[in-house]
Amino acid sequence: MCRVVHVTSTHHAMDTRIFWRECRSLSKAGFEVYVAAHHVPVERFDRVRFVELPASLTRFKLLTQPYRAVAFLRKLNGDIYHFHDPDLLLVAGLISKSGKITIYDCHEWYHEVFPYKGYHPLLTKAIRFAHNVIEKQVLRNLSAVITPTDELAAVYGGKAKITAPILNLPPLELPEGDFPDDIRQEYDLIHVGTLSKPRLSFMLDVVRELHSRGCKATLLLLGVSTELKDWIQGQDDIAGFVTGMERVPGNQVPRILRTARIGLNYHPYQPRFMVAIPMKLFEYMRYGLPFVSSALPPLKRLLGETGCGILVDNNDVMGFADAILSLLNNEQLLSTMGKHCEELVHNTFNWEAEASKLIKLYSILVKDGM
Numbered sequence: 001m002c003r004v005v006h007v008t009s010t011h012h013a014m015d016t017r018i019f020w021r022e023c024r025s026l027s028k029a030g031f032e033v034y035v036a037a038h039h040v041p042v043e044r045f046d047r048v049r050f051v052e053l054p055a056s057l058t059r060f061k062l063l064t065q066p067y068r069a070v071a072f073l074r075k076l077n078g079d080i081y082h083f084h085d086p087d088l089l090l091v092a093g094l095i096s097k098s099g100k101i102t103i104y105d106c107h108e109w110y111h112e113v114f115p116y117k118g119y120h121p122l123l124t125k126a127i128r129f130a131h132n133v134i135e136k137q138v139l140r141n142l143s144a145v146i147t148p149t150d151e152l153a154a155v156y157g158g159k160a161k162i163t164a165p166i167l168n169l170p171p172l173e174l175p176e177g178d179f180p181d182d183i184r185q186e187y188d189l190i191h192v193g194t195l196s197k198p199r200l201s202f203m204l205d206v207v208r209e210l211h212s213r214g215c216k217a218t219l220l221l222l223g224v225s226t227e228l229k230d231w232i233q234g235q236d237d238i239a240g241f242v243t244g245m246e247r248v249p250g251n252q253v254p255r256i257l258r259t260a261r262i263g264l265n266y267h268p269y270q271p272r273f274m275v276a277i278p279m280k281l282f283e284y285m286r287y288g289l290p291f292v293s294s295a296l297p298p299l300k301r302l303l304g305e306t307g308c309g310i311l312v313d314n315n316d317v318m319g320f321a322d323a324i325l326s327l328l329n330n331e332q333l334l335s336t337m338g339k340h341c342e343e344l345v346h347n348t349f350n351w352e353a354e355a356s357k358l359i360k361l362y363s364i365l366v367k368d369g370m
Contacts, residue, residue, distance in 0.1 A: 002366055003032045005078035009062055009085045013037035013050055017107065017148070017168045018084055023048045025355035026362065034076055051076060059087045066090035074098070079369075080362065086110045086131060093138035101365050104139065105146045109155060112272035135159065143365050146358075149298045151275035164361050168279050170286050171351035187220040187243070188328060190260035190289070192253070192280045195224055197231070202266050202317065207238050209321040215328065216241065220260055223247050257287040261334060262327055265293035269315055277302070281309070282349050285341035290334060292323045302349070308341045 004026055006018055013019065013035050027033045027047040038057075040050035057069050069091045073081065080101040083092045089104065096102040114127050136159070139145060144162040147153040153165040191203060203219065210217040221232075221244045229244035248256065257263075263284025267273040277298045284291050291309030293299060299311055310323040327334055 001030065001032045002079045002362075003034070003077060004080045004082060004362075005034045005036055005073060005076050006082045007036045007053075007073065007084065007088060007091070009038065009053065009057065009059060009087055011037065011084055013040045014045075015084075017105075019048065021168060021171070021351055021355070022082075022105075022358060025351075025358060029359045029362075031080075031362070034078065036073065036076065062087045062091060066094055070094045080365065086135075089134050089138045093134075093141055096138075096141045096143070101143045101369050102141075103144045103146060103365075104142055104160075106152065106156065107148060109152055109272050109275050112270070116270075116272070143369070144361060146361070149275055149277050150301070151298050155275060162361070162365075164357065166357050166361075167277060167349075167354050169349050169351045169354055170279070170282050170345065172346065185259055185261050186218070187260040188215075188217040189219045189262050189264045189292075189324065190222065190257065190284075191219070191264045192222045192257070192283060193278075195221065195228060197228065198268075199266055200224070200228055200232075203264065204232070204235060204238060204242065205317045206264075206266075206320045206324070207241060209317050210324060211238065211241070213321065213325065215325060217324065217328070219243070219264070220256070221245065222253070222256060253283075254287055257284065257289060260289060262324060263289040263291040263293075263309070265291060266315075266320070267294045267296060269294070269296075282345060284309075285349070286345045288338035288342045290327060290337035290341060292320060292327070306340070306344055308337055308344060 006023055008015065008018055011018055019035060023033045023035055024046055033048045034051055035048060036051045036053050038053050040052050043050055054072060062069055073095065078100065080103065081092065081095050082103040082105060084105045084107065092102050092104055110131060111128055115124050119127065139156070139160045142160060144164055145156050145160040146164050146166050147156060148166065148168050150165045153163045156163050207217055207219050219242045221242065224244045224246065226246065232242050232244055233239050263281065265278050265281055267278065274297055276296065281291050281293055281299065285308055293309065293311055294315050295311035295313045303309065304311060310327070312319040312323050
């Protein structure tokens with residue numbers, strides 16, 4: 001049996017993409033799968049084994065003494081090593097020299113993410129330079145690079161032997177939840193996932209604009225921090241129309257989603273987001289919610305002509321308010337869109353379709369490596 005070792009230094013061992021999507025699919029396909037990470041919660045779950053990375057393997061040590069991580073990972077005797085963080089690139093490069101199949105799963109365009117980490121400008125410049133040098137030296141020796149979008153795959157085109165876009169779409173096996181068909185829609189808008197203060201501020205301004213037009217829209221924020229919840233309460237003019245909830249168990253999310261009418265997503269038009277797909281849109285669609293979202297290029301390519309929601313090109317408060325009102329004022333359109341959303345996810349935009357691409361890539365790499 002082919003043994004696969006997924007390695008992450010910064011993600012949770014049961015990260016959605018790493019464990020719930022990729023590792024479980026590989027296990028079901030007959031691979032022997034391990035996850036090496038910090039703070040593993042269990043030794044084994046759903047046929048996937050977990051291995052605790054030594055605490056000494058900090059980000060600094062991974063970058064300055066990668067051979068220590070290599071020595072540890074070689075003991076796992078993997079046939080394929082699948083890395084998920086940029087600080088593991090040097091480790092991946094050393095593993096590849098031993099003849100092992102090595103994959104780098106690039107979750108984000110890190111070159112464009114670093115400037116938003118809050119580092120000093122000079123440190124940011126140094127990190128970006130070092131990262132670019134390491135990528136250039138390492139990627140060409142790896143077996144493949146996986147990205148979550150076609151647009152990010154294009155960034156890495158020519159830098160690796162194989163570049164494979166595999167989207168992080170929701171699986172069809174997501175819980176349906178236990179709720180009646182006539183569940184009450186308490187909220188006009190919902191946003192799921194973490195938020196920065198600037199993005200939250202934009203959404204609150206959208207609510208204000210809707211109110212100024214006579215629409216007393218309500219907004220549910222699922223997954224916001226306590227700090228942001230407290231900040232919302234200080235917005236006296238709209239605090240009574242915005243509800244903040246912290247993270248809830250996954251099996252409760254379907255019911256909560258169905259208490260809303262429209263799924264909301266906003267991202268500023270920054271380079272790091274122009275190659276990204278906010279997966280929350282597909283979660284909205286999975287449970288019958290049309291969306292109003294920033295018109296990021298990958299979303300326009302995938303969803304622009306589907307009739308499942310509205311992508312706002314001008315990406316400003318007025319544009320979002322216009323789009324939201326056009327849906328809230330047309331119940332028939334909302335209902336039709338919601339049904340179409342569910343059908344499209346079931347037939348096209350689901351993890352099962354992406355998992356087959358992952359299995360195919362692994363099969364090719366194993367065959368070529370034999």
